[in-house]
Amino acid sequence: MAATKNSAAPAVLSPRALNRATLERQLLLRRTAMPAKDAVHHLVGLQAQNTRPPYYQLCARLEGFRPAELAALMESREVARIVTLRSTIHLHTADDVLSLRPLVQPARDRELRVFRAGLTGVDLGRLRSLATGLVEERPRTPKEIREALHAEWPGADPRALGTAARCLLPLVQVTPRGVWGRSGQVALTTAERWLGAPARPAPAPDAAVLRYLAAFGPASVKDMQAWAGLTRLREVFERLRPGLVTFRDENGVELFDLPDAPRPPEDTPAPPRFLPEFDNVLLGHADRGRVIPPRFHGRNGKGNQAYGSVLVDGFLAAIWCHDGGGAPGARPSVLTVQPLAALGPAERDAVTEEARRMLSVMAPPGTADTCDIRFAAFVDFG
Structure with a gap:
């Protein structure tokens, strides 16, 4: 059935149809020879709560991939690990670190409010300035950040102080942490210092919605909100509606998509794939029944x-x-x-x-x- 851009009833997509569309965009129906950096950009980042999964994610998707390719990108600072989507660590291209982190700042603000009871009497502006100076002097471990801030505010909760620094600042995990074949404790500095580029203002979410649909669509508003950890995106989808097509899933939920995005037939073969823990194809939707x-x-x-x-x-x-x-x-x-x-x-x-x-x-x-x-x-x- 064809998608619709008018008032006619939209086509209904079965779970298998959604599965094949999503796997195609996730590079999981067939491996591609796409360079690792391009794949990280196309997928809008790789879930990197643990250090090894990004390598396995690309192994499942890319023809000719070798772990050394991604490791080299980390060491050259073309990609970096930072807390972004769903308040979890993701590996992004340098450009996305600088643009996506400001986009998801509202989620960091919500997280910070949870810890406000442990921050009584703490000047958050001064905390931000002090933490910036600490981590830009040299990369610091989370323990070092907590201890330094607790010395300034001994009556505050050390855990809340560390969380505040993480929420207020775009802190990246520096190498060798996350480099294949190497080990290292978590050490943090600002994205600006690590990448040698100035911070960017929060971008309009429109481009992020389109990139999400290109990598995870067709999808609902709630799907993207679950993927990004953001709320109130309905107005963004409505603003973009004239340039999108719509479907329904079998439960009647409205799904948005790019007009020219691939939607393979339901009977398209899908070879087995080994995915690591927390692969985004398993976490990228509110309704995960498509996978x-x-x-x-x-x-x-x-x-x-x-x-x-x-x-x-x-x-x-x-x-x-x-x-x-x-x-x-x-x-x-x-x-x-x-x-x-x-x-x-x-x-x-x-x-x-x-x-x-x-x-x-x-x-x-x-x-x-x-x-x-x-x-x-x-x-x-x-």
Whole structure:
């Protein structure tokens, strides 16, 4: 059915239709040879609450990707890790760090209000100035920031002081933290100091809406609000409505999209993909049924612990973990796949093939061929 830009009833998109459209834009229907930096920009950032997932996200999406490519972008400061969407750490291009962080400042302001009880008597303007001087003198750990601020305001809650600095300032995590094959504690400085560029005023959200639809659409207003951690975006969508097309999902929710965005047929093949914990394709919508079947809601995590996810035929069908491997000559590593739905022989073979491909890119040199890929017993979740 065709989309509509007038008063006629809009076409209804099934979960499979939404799935294929989203996977196409997320580069998960087929791998592309797009450079890593271009992919980070197209995807409007990579969820980076942990340090390794951005590498696995690009491994699932890009042909010829190697972790060293993204690591080099981090070391050259062409991409950086910063708290943005949903109050979580994301890896963005330098340009997006400077533009998206101001855009989501209202969410940081809301977060700060939660901690106001612990900030009684604290001059937030002075706190901002003091924290800026601290982290621009040299990158500081969160503990160092808290202790320095607590020395200035001993009656305040140290945790609230640290949160205030994070909310008031665009703090990036400096390397070597997040660089593949290296380690380092969290150390923070301002985006301006790290990137060598001045802060930017908050942009109009219109461009962000269009970029979101290009990477996650078709989508509802609530979908984008859930992805960004923002509210009151209805008026932005209404302002953009004349240039968009609309659909409905099977529950009658209005979905917006770019007129020329790809919307593949429902029967388009979707090969298996191994995704890390917190991949944005799993978190980018208020209604996640386009990727996570309702009966598996919450099965790819427990509390604050999230597991890697395996997509089969485009939908969450298993979780996975890898014991990390080891140096050549050490005991073989084990990659375990826990099906959430019964997988047939052909599906298991395809999942195993994709696991081998992932390991050939991500496992330590000389260990991929020795990794033992195991399927745990299927547990029927109904």
